[in-house]
Amino acid sequence: MGTEITLDVGGLCVDWNKNSRGADHGMLFQSHHRKRVKTSQLDYDYPELDAEVIASMERALCATLIEVCPRLELLGFTLEAVKNEYESSVVAWLDMQSRIREPDDLFETNILSFTEFCDFIKSYPLVQLDNSYNESGCFKITQGKFQNDPRILRLPVHAHDIGVAYSESSYFGALIGFLHPYSTLRVLAKCEQNFNVDVIWNYGPVVENGYASEDDFVPGARREQAFLIATEGSSDVHIIKHAFALLKPEIQDFFRFIDVSESHPFPGTGNLVKFADGLIKIDIQNNVIFVFDNDAEGYEAYQRIAKMSLLPNMRVMLLPELAAFSSFLTSGPSGESLADINRRAAAIECYLDLEYGEYPAAKVIWTTYKKEMEVYHGALEHKESYTRSFLKQTYDSVRNNKYDTSKLVAVLDALIEECFSIKSSEGE
Structure with missing residues (x-):
């Protein structure tokens, strides 16, 4: 199966890689953000789990979203920049739909404005989304907090193209995942209830399993x-x-x-x-x-x-x-x-x-x-x-x-x- 490394915010994955460091996210953090964070890649119920292995696997860089937000802006991910990216995504999506759809196959063209998109984000604080695994194997749009929200059909993403989502949180991530990971973080900060959720880059597993070195995970602006x-x-x-x-x-x-x-x-x-x-x-x-x-x-x-x-x-x-x-x-x-x-x-x-x-x-x-x-x-x-x-x-x-x-x-x-x-x- 390999070893995954993810950049998460409030239980929502915004970037991931397998068997290597992947994208460098160290610039989102400062040195005091090195912390131990529990990882889903460790079976804590295993009776003979070694304490040193636990400590190694739990190595992470972790900061609150409100701490990360001003750093995102200095990296170029201001709200104005995210707005431009969103509007470009809308244009590209509408163009693609016009090319792949049959002439009589209607599709939504009244896509959410950026302001409406931000309001959509604010409607679903991360702390209120269920992140537990859905045993049925696929989270449906008709379930959970997203039931009957007409705005979903006005997003620049087709519901049938989202793929498999296993929870409310992962489904929400799929709906807004067309943005750059840092743009996603910045727009999530528009919701005040997201201010204190953790942004976590849990690098312990890839280092412990030999796919990367601790030196690959340096906090601070480059x-x-x-x-x-x-x-x-x-x-x-x-x-x-x-x-x-x-x-x-x-x-x-x-x-x-x-x-x-x-x-x-x-x-x-x-x-x-x-x-x-x-x-x-x-x-x-x-x-x-x-x-x-x-x-x-x-x-x-x-x-x-x-x-x-x-x-x-x-x-x-x-x-x-x-x-x-x-x-x-x-x-x-x-x-x-x-x-x-x-x-x-x-x-x-x-x-x-x-x-x-x-x-x-x-x-x-x-x-x-x-x-x-x-x-x-x-x-x-x-x-x-x-x-x-x-x-x-x-x-x-x-x-x-x-x-x-x-x-x-x-x-x-x-x-x-x-x-x-x-x-x-x-x-x-």
């Missing part, structure tokens, strides 16, 4: 799936990296940074522009996002790179403009006043909690007049102190609202949107 974040200064690296660790730890391994442990190899906006030009000329294959401060120097450099012929796997962005910066305390030759510091003085430190600690009111000092842009460039006073305070924050302190991370969340969200833009261009 090099080609990660995004290199290139910033103009070392503080940007430290702050953004720490922000991911605190606010979005479930995807932090997708982001790589220039090594600044000793010094920044491309410090300043000018050097970063040259670095971008060099990467374009060598046709860099990695995903790269250039991030500039939302200040006068950053905006000038941003415009220079934006005019380059960027590769499809490259993006350039400014830190997001925020309403909080539209009326900010500043100090210059004419004294103190409130001013809009967007594109003028909002460096990365301005996105920290500027009310944390015992500092005076946050203030930007105007330093340099950019003649070509006709604006002053400024810098945040005591920015090093704000940075040190943030880098001392822990997961618990930000979760307990002791530190305001709202502006940093905006930074990370903007960064992630650029990642989505890169992934969406891959299918063009």
Whole structure:
């Protein structure tokens, strides 16, 4: 019979292989997701079952669907991408039916829209589906929770082509199995009751039986799936990296940074522009996002790179403009006043909690007049102190609202949107 390896979600199999690793699903998981999970390929009632064999067979990578979901999106499986795949499947299915059916053989053409398909998914939470084996050998459409659901006939799959289904769960999987396995996972996350079901890649049996090595099952984003974040200064690296660790730890391994442990190899906006030009000329294959401060120097450099012929796997962005910066305390030759510091003085430190600690009111000092842009460039006073305070924050302190991370969340969200833009261009 051989040894199977499956990728399951809530008891529903979305991908499988026999006698080898099959598709690599390690990027869906992180290192702490290595767990022991009971396997259907082991007879637990066997009286002389060895404890070491049990432990070996139960080796798996296991995470909840809500943990996996943001990782799916960074792999390119956003809802928009799934919608496009679904609509392409509908077109292909209708075309096939028109070719294989006899002229007088009618078939359903009013296929569910993607919104209706998502509603269909929401109607059948995985936790409510019976996953027990049906002794009759074939689960019928007239049985179980699917009885008389007219939407089944409007799916881009013919009921008679589904094949054998042995339970409510397997029948449901057959109905939606025309999608890519990761698209299936992403759309299942549209149902809130599926958030906490487990996504399991149980690799123990294929390793125990000699069809694969433990080294074939490595969690974490692969090099080609990660995004290199290139910033103009070392503080940007430290702050953004720490922000991911605190606010979005479930995807932090997708982001790589220039090594600044000793010094920044491309410090300043000018050097970063040259670095971008060099990467374009060598046709860099990695995903790269250039991030500039939302200040006068950053905006000038941003415009220079934006005019380059960027590769499809490259993006350039400014830190997001925020309403909080539209009326900010500043100090210059004419004294103190409130001013809009967007594109003028909002460096990365301005996105920290500027009310944390015992500092005076946050203030930007105007330093340099950019003649070509006709604006002053400024810098945040005591920015090093704000940075040190943030880098001392822990997961618990930000979760307990002791530190305001709202502006940093905006930074990370903007960064992630650029990642989505890169992934969406891959299918063009």
